[in-house]
Amino acid sequence: MSSFIDRLLKREPKSAQQAKERLQLVLIHDRTDLTPAEMAALKDELIEVISRHIEIDPKAVTIEMSQEGREQRLIADIPLSPPRRKRMG
Amino acid sequence: MTAIVVTITSGKGGVGKTTATANIGAALAALGQKVVCIDADIGLRNLDVVLGLENRIVYDLVDLVEGRCRLRQALIRDKRLPELFLIPAAQTRDKSAVSPSDMIRLGDELRPEFDFVLIDSPAGIERGFRNAIAPANKVLVITNPEVSAVRDADRIIGMVEAEEKGPASLIINRIKPDMVKRGDMLSVDDVLELLAIDLIGLVPDDDNVLTSTNRGSPVALDGKSRAGQAFRDIARRLMGEEFPMVNPQDETGWMNRLKGWFKREEAK
Numbered sequence A: 001m002s003s004f005i006d007r008l009l010k011r012e013p014k015s016a017q018q019a020k021e022r023l024q025l026v027l028i029h030d031r032t033d034l035t036p037a038e039m040a041a042l043k044d045e046l047i048e049v050i051s052r053h054i055e056i057d058p059k060a061v062t063i064e065m066s067q068e069g070r071e072q073r074l075i076a077d078i079p080l081s082p083p084r085r086k087r088m089g
Numbered sequence B: 001m002t003a004i005v006v007t008i009t010s011g012k013g014g015v016g017k018t019t020a021t022a023n024i025g026a027a028l029a030a031l032g033q034k035v036v037c038i039d040a041d042i043g044l045r046n047l048d049v050v051l052g053l054e055n056r057i058v059y060d061l062v063d064l065v066e067g068r069c070r071l072r073q074a075l076i077r078d079k080r081l082p083e084l085f086l087i088p089a090a091q092t093r094d095k096s097a098v099s100p101s102d103m104i105r106l107g108d109e110l111r112p113e114f115d116f117v118l119i120d121s122p123a124g125i126e127r128g129f130r131n132a133i134a135p136a137n138k139v140l141v142i143t144n145p146e147v148s149a150v151r152d153a154d155r156i157i158g159m160v161e162a163e164e165k166g167p168a169s170l171i172i173n174r175i176k177p178d179m180v181k182r183g184d185m186l187s188v189d190d191v192l193e194l195l196a197i198d199l200i201g202l203v204p205d206d207d208n209v210l211t212s213t214n215r216g217s218p219v220a221l222d223g224k225s226r227a228g229q230a231f232r233d234i235a236r237r238l239m240g241e242e243f244p245m246v247n248p249q250d251e252t253g254w255m256n257r258l259k260g261w262f263k264r265e266e267a268k
Helices: A002-008 A015-032 A036-053 B017-030 B047-051 B061-065 B100-113 B127-133 B147-162 B177-182 B188-195 B207-215 B226-238 B254-267
Strands: A062-068 A071-077 B004-009 B035-039 B084-087 B116-120 B138-143 B169-175 B198-204
Touching: A015 A062, A015 A071, A015 B147, A015 B188, A036 A062, B004 B017, B004 B100, B004 B127, B017 B035, B017 B047, B017 B084, B017 B116, B017 B138, B017 B169, B017 B226, B035 B047, B035 B100, B047 B084, B061 B100, B100 B116, B100 B127, B116 B127, B127 B147, B138 B147, B147 B188, B169 B188, B188 B198, B198 B226, B207 B226
Parallel strands: B004 B116, B004 B138, B035 B084, B035 B116, B138 B169, B169 B198
Antiparallel strands: A062 A071
8 A cells, every 4th residue: 555655646656665666585595505507507407398398488488486484386387288179070 | 410411503604603602601500500602613713802711822722622621621611600611622623623423422421510601603604603503402593683593593593494403493693673663674573483493592782792792791691681681591591481571662662561570589
């Protein structure tokens, strides 16, 4: 709500909020030793391997790090391509 | 007696490790505990001046580890609190003069003689840090509500876990309630959400810390100082007392301050 008002009045978000958001991103990479570039490479390889077995939509694949407490989790969302109906006859 | 060995560390320098070690040590001694504080920052001796004991040093940690003196000779007794002792760091040597196994041996030698052994860790993540946590039963990580200090605290928490010394407990030092209220300082909840570890103390920013350090008398012995009160609360928690956490952010108004004071009185 306050961020909505901030946007309405074109105010900069509070500096503490910026600090928190920046730290959230930095800590994910510090904890996993994985740079954004390495993450992108991981995503490409994952798409390649899965595509060998099943048809997927490479553009719709998302892969991200989530955290719960101090536990890190890699979450991949891989939508399959819409099935093509086999025509009879 | 079997002492609990508590190491105070932070990763980043200048967040208040030495001040916290001196004050938690003094507060524990004032509560009747027999305490020894060890300055593990070899080459950058400081705990002695913060405790006001700089003129009494004869032997230091490296002399003790290398066998040039006996334990009794290296222990400096505090003039105000007869149950508080210091083992100072060497000033002319570096961190490689002591090994983690030396520190484990020293911890074993001190445990039967004391209730608490507090170790002031040097900044950084190298040898000095490993020396300081090697004998620890409990690790306290101290940070400030500030991006670089929180980031380094996160790395240190991970390393403490990797060395199987976890879970560490967190002290957030130098909280400025007015800035938090304005949204210009990370709040206690923000820091806890980012670091995801247990809290053992919240210390407000307090000018009395500097004035008491100027005098070489720990602020924990000043009954009126709010930072001093926060360090005394941490000492009681280390002794196993359940104690309400007073958040400096909630203490800005005089009504809240009064409420906090009553809560504390009730808990005593």
